Amino acid sequence: MENQSSPFSPFEGKIERNEPHQEGGNSSNSHASPPDARSSQLEPPHQLSKSVVVTVSDPRGLHLRSGRDVVRIASQFQAEITASNLSRNSNAVDLKSILQLLQLQARQGHSLQLAATGPDADAAIEALCSLF
Template sequence: MVYQSASRQVTVVNPQGLHARPAHAVVTLASRFRSDIELVRDGEIADAKSILAILTLAAAQGSQLTLRARGEDAGEALEALTDLFAGGFGENGE
């Protein structure tokens, strides 16, 4: 087993920001991985498997976040989560 550690920058692109439904999507996806995953915004750290912690970040549209993961599937987890953010959680807006 290889222990990995990785981080990526993501942007909240959907107009409504990181509200309950996107947060629900993040937690659902993050919980599929064994790695510890965190979202960091301006030094505030939120467990990506905790919906309450993510909501507390109050990340609006345009917010820059850092995704950090540590664990055997860290790379894979970041890959999947980055895609989720880039797709705006399936919420289209212009």
């Protein structure tokens, strides 16, 4: 299973944050500034939106038990959280649903785009990133 390269995932097993989605926000901010603090200052809480691309590092891919942990963590947040498998060009699925999450058919090396929208979007993405 090769690591299918994507512009967002230059390092295998590492997480690269792409520019956070900030609808209506200032997109000219540099990548170096902390995205978390910035978005909470500029956005009303209900519009907070955040997106990252992660690479699946588990040799068995995203399986039942790791999926369970993802759903457990995702369910702790109010934000709507979706994921799409960039390596399969899949639709976005609800990360709070184990059935939908498993439809990603994510193997080791696949790039998943996680997106959260809601008042705790930043924290949700941060917590979820540590699982991949």
